[in-house]
Amino acid sequence: MQSGGRVRRQPAWHMLASEFSEATLNEKGSGEYDPSFVITKLGAKVNRVIVAGLLERLEVRETSNGSTLYQGQMRDPSGLHYFSVGDYASESMRELTLSLVEKTEVGEPVLLLMTAKSRWYQTDEGAVYTSLRPEEACEIDAKTYALWLTRASEGTLQRMKIHNDSLSAEPTQEGLKAAGVPEHMIDGLLLSRNHYGEFDTETYTLNVMQALDIAEGRMDAASQPAPAPQTTLESSDSSDASDEDDVKETLVAIIAQLDQGDGVDFETVLTNADARGIDRQLAESKLDELSNEGTLHEPRFGWFRIVS
Amino acid sequence: MSEKYETHVKAILSECPDADPKEIAEAFAKYETEFYIPPQDAMRSILRRFKGEKSVPTNRSPSQGGTSSPRNTKKVSKLSELNGNDKDVEIEVEIISHNMREQTIRGEQKQIAFGLLEDNPWEEKGEKTRWEYKDWGPSANLAPGSIVRIEGASVNEYQGRMSLNINQSTRIAVVREGTRPVVAPGEPQDINTLPSDGYVCVVGRILASRPDQIHKKDGSGSIDIVRGRIADETGTIGFLSWEPFEHQVGSLLKIDGAQVRTFRDTPELNFGRTTKVEIFHDKNFADAESLSQQTVLTISDLRDGARDVDAVVQITEWAKRSFTRDGEERFLWSGQIADPTGRCRMSAWSELPISEDQLPVTVRLKGVRVRAWQGIPDITVDNTDQVEILESTPWDDALDLTNHTAEVELHDLANGSSRVGVSTCAIIVSVREDSGFILRCTECRRVLREGACAEHGPNNGNSDIRLRLVMDDGRSSVSLLTNKAATLELLGMDEDQMKAAVEEDGQMAFVQSLRSKLLGRMVKATGRTIVDEQGAMMLADGASIMEEDAGMRATELRAHWGVA
Numbered sequence: 001m002q003s004g005g006r007v008r009r010q011p012a013w014h015m016l017a018s019e020f021s022e023a024t025l026n027e028k029g030s031g032e033y034d035p036s037f038v039i040t041k042l043g044a045k046v047n048r049v050i051v052a053g054l055l056e057r058l059e060v061r062e063t064s065n066g067s068t069l070y071q072g073q074m075r076d077p078s079g080l081h082y083f084s085v086g087d088y089a090s091e092s093m094r095e096l097t098l099s100l101v102e103k104t105e106v107g108e109p110v111l112l113l114m115t116a117k118s119r120w121y122q123t124d125e126g127a128v129y130t131s132l133r134p135e136e137a138c139e140i141d142a143k144t145y146a147l148w149l150t151r152a153s154e155g156t157l158q159r160m161k162i163h164n165d166s167l168s169a170e171p172t173q174e175g176l177k178a179a180g181v182p183e184h185m186i187d188g189l190l191l192s193r194n195h196y197g198e199f200d201t202e203t204y205t206l207n208v209m210q211a212l213d214i215a216e217g218r219m220d221a222a223s224q225p226a227p228a229p230q231t232t233l234e235s236s237d238s239s240d241a242s243d244e245d246d247v248k249e250t251l252v253a254i255i256a257q258l259d260q261g262d263g264v265d266f267e268t269v270l271t272n273a274d275a276r277g278i279d280r281q282l283a284e285s286k287l288d289e290l291s292n293e294g295t296l297h298e299p300r301f302g303w304f305r306i307v308s
Numbered sequence: 309m310s311e312k313y314e315t316h317v318k319a320i321l322s323e324c325p326d327a328d329p330k331e332i333a334e335a336f337a338k339y340e341t342e343f344y345i346p347p348q349d350a351m352r353s354i355l356r357r358f359k360g361e362k363s364v365p366t367n368r369s370p371s372q373g374g375t376s377s378p379r380n381t382k383k384v385s386k387l388s389e390l391n392g393n394d395k396d397v398e399i400e401v402e403i404i405s406h407n408m409r410e411q412t413i414r415g416e417q418k419q420i421a422f423g424l425l426e427d428n429p430w431e432e433k434g435e436k437t438r439w440e441y442k443d444w445g446p447s448a449n450l451a452p453g454s455i456v457r458i459e460g461a462s463v464n465e466y467q468g469r470m471s472l473n474i475n476q477s478t479r480i481a482v483v484r485e486g487t488r489p490v491v492a493p494g495e496p497q498d499i500n501t502l503p504s505d506g507y508v509c510v511v512g513r514i515l516a517s518r519p520d521q522i523h524k525k526d527g528s529g530s531i532d533i534v535r536g537r538i539a540d541e542t543g544t545i546g547f548l549s550w551e552p553f554e555h556q557v558g559s560l561l562k563i564d565g566a567q568v569r570t571f572r573d574t575p576e577l578n579f580g581r582t583t584k585v586e587i588f589h590d591k592n593f594a595d596a597e598s599l600s601q602q603t604v605l606t607i608s609d610l611r612d613g614a615r616d617v618d619a620v621v622q623i624t625e626w627a628k629r630s631f632t633r634d635g636e637e638r639f640l641w642s643g644q645i646a647d648p649t650g651r652c653r654m655s656a657w658s659e660l661p662i663s664e665d666q667l668p669v670t671v672r673l674k675g676v677r678v679r680a681w682q683g684i685p686d687i688t689v690d691n692t693d694q695v696e697i698l699e700s701t702p703w704d705d706a707l708d709l710t711n712h713t714a715e716v717e718l719h720d721l722a723n724g725s726s727r728v729g730v731s732t733c734a735i736i737v738s739v740r741e742d743s744g745f746i747l748r749c750t751e752c753r754r755v756l757r758e759g760a761c762a763e764h765g766p767n768n769g770n771s772d773i774r775l776r777l778v779m780d781d782g783r784s785s786v787s788l789l790t791n792k793a794a795t796l797e798l799l800g801m802d803e804d805q806m807k808a809a810v811e812e813d814g815q816m817a818f819v820q821s822l823r824s825k826l827l828g829r830m831v832k833a834t835g836r837t838i839v840d841e842q843g844a845m846m847l848a849d850g851a852s853i854m855e856e857d858a859g860m861r862a863t864e865l866r867a868h869w870g871v872a
Binding site: 050109145 | 338339349457783784819820861
């Protein structure tokens with residue numbers, strides 16, 4: 001029996017943050033209700049994920065149209081997920097978000113598990129970032145987190161294997177089918193191969209090893225810093241040790257790149273900085289400093305230009 | 309302890325010189341032991357805490373009005389939304405047929421294309437409307453079976469008939485290439501590749517044929533027809549002939565111009581006046597006996613509307629019922645049947661040589677038909693010859709089918725037909741906000757919305773318990789509704805404890821507590837499924853969280869995948 005396709009609920013992928021955040025490809029059907037997908041390097045065509053980790057940041061932000069948006073980040077052993085909760089979220093999700101904001105403000109550790117929709121956006125200069133829109137979330141204990149880590153690891157290992165098997169096959173529907181690629185991976189792998197070309201899966205192996213160390217309770221092993229640098233994309237960790245001039249340089253570079261003559265608005269600067277892993281508050285204070293130093297000026301309120 | 313985290317504590321101290329090193333080390337230990345977060349991952353969170361950062365909401369961003377140019381395009385998803393004078397129309401349709409003809413326009417010979425298109429192309433079984441179209445272009449992108457987005461077409465209304473005009477300026481984007489094989493007329497197709505509608509040609513052997521009558525609904529009489537079944541090596545399909553049909557069971561026929569129509573969930577061939585039926589000669593064509601093996605189905609294969617079904621099943625319950633029609637008392641026998649793939653119902657219009665004390669009885673059914681009631685298949689036996697009592701079961705005798713549940717993978721449940729007596733394991737990915745206590749209509753058991761039933765209006769309702777969940781295996785998902793017993797079993801609570809929890813914390817906090825318990829966990833559910841075009845739903849009378857050991861799973865994964 002043929003499936004109805006579009007009316008069916010999209011499945012949830014168990015996925016580590018590194019695989020999701022490195023994705024730069026998306027697909028949106030032409031119809032109004034067509035689901036949109038983020039396609040990962042390993043060929044997962046992701047509309048929904050089930051992810052978990054340590055809630056590292058959760059802040060409220062007033063948006064330009066007066067609605068409230070909470071932005072947060074969640075860390076698992078492989079990296080960070082960025083997510084936002086807006087007025088469109090369900091009542092229970094908004095209530096939970098409020099209580100989580102209180103906890104992060106006092107520095108209480110929170111392990112979070114969420115099912116979320118994948119989001120994708122592209123900056124004017126063409127850089128692509130992914131983020132999440134949680135549908136349902138809950139606090140979990142270490143045991144449930146460890147179980148999730150094993151499932152996300154298993155999913156990653158399966159996708160790595162299928163991806164690897166697909167490399168020697170002809171890049172067509174029939175070719176992948178003949179190579180034994182499961183049906184739900186065929187579309188994604190074809191798109192992924194076209195877009196990403198060749199890449200090294202070694203970092204995913206390291207991510208999985210670290211996740212499994214934690215699930216086995218071998219925290220000492222898990223505490224070894226990951227031996228390889230993550231990717232060419234600037235990882236958010238870089239801002240940890242960031243020396244503050246780097247942040248300023250990045251902000252100036254963003255403004256230089258995006259300025260089309262009228263300056264660049266506050267929100268765009270912060271979104272782009274955020275996407276490069278620079279904390280919003282840090283970026284905000286550095287923007288102030290740059291203005292005070294005279295590197296930047298505001299031709300209009302909230303619009304920044306480089307003083308030439 | 310503080311030594312273990314020395315480097316991490318130093319890193320924090322370099323940012324927050326006033327912090328207490330002991331407190332920092334304790335924080336790292338807490339993250340690691342209580343939350344399984346290694347120090348390098350906890351770094352940022354701990355840094356934030358000791359920095360004592362407080363978030364300040366910002367509202368500096370100026371509003372930025374998006375500019376969208378007004379368009380006059382009328383974008384619709386259904387043909388019925390269009391009016392006779394609509395000009396710049398955008399719609400996605402499936403091209404059903406596409407023909408070319410020469411026409412003289414202003415003294416010039418021109419090719420134009422025409423045919424039928426159909427709206428709502430993405431829903432497999434949705435309501436669809438067909439219109440004629442004319443393509444003056446003509447565009448090379450129109451091909452039968454393809455789904456296209458037409459932008460800038462205009463509607464033509466002539467004597468109340470609506471059609472679509474496609475011009476040279478109309479943009480046609482192919483959204484999906486034609487997947488229906490374009491088959492030359494007269495070229496036989498394999499039975500298992502037949503489309504769900506349209507005219508086809510098949511070569512097959514007659515497995516069953518019997519005269520039947522269709523009674524007109526208005527009572528104006530009846531039509532003589534012939535029903536039967538035809539098979540080739542790839543599959544079998546039922547047929548209905550509106551014309552006299554005298555070929556014997558076992559004959560090999562070529563049938564050209566038969567129309568496929570789908571009745572309930574089952575496609576059927578229709579033979580009419582324009583259908584050409586002729587004897588076909590092929591010495592190598594499989595004989596009737598081997599072809600008829602294909603009609604032997606298990607309960608998991610049964611589809612609403614199927615006919616001429618053969619099956620071996622065990623009758624586990626059997627009872628005689630009486631009802632009155634036209635003032636006359638009539639009898640019907642019905643009960644439960646089972647095989648190793650599941651359970652369903654069976655009804656017979658005549659008495660079978662089965663008494664209740666012999667149960668369970670294994671029988672071979674031949675040529676029976678299938679109806680479905682609320683998604684559950686119900687086999688109908690029209691006469692006694694269709695049932696043969698067997699001495700023994702073809703499956704393991706020890707299998708007790710009265711309480712047997714077949715373990716089925718979620719993906720197969722989501723993509724199969726409705727089934728009874730199944731169980732499956734998958735991850736819970738959603739706990740709906742209306743899980744918990746509900747009120748059901750006192751008349752029909754529907755869930756009351758704001759104290760009222762959609763059918764029977766406001767009433768006090770009867771209290772009941774159920775959860776609305778979604779389970780998911782990474783490829784498919786199934787809505788899971790647990791009844792009262794399954795809910796209490798799953799949560800490990802009794803009704804009073806549950807009531808207290810809801811009253812104390814409120815519904816939202818209760819739902820959050822359910823999510824903390826269930827989201828991301830593997831659950832085994834037992835019950836029946838209803839699968840329709842909306843997706844699959846499982847009604848569970850049993851449910852439990854699978855006990856899993858993360859450490860063991862991790863070690864197994866390492867061994868299986870060779871990650872040292």
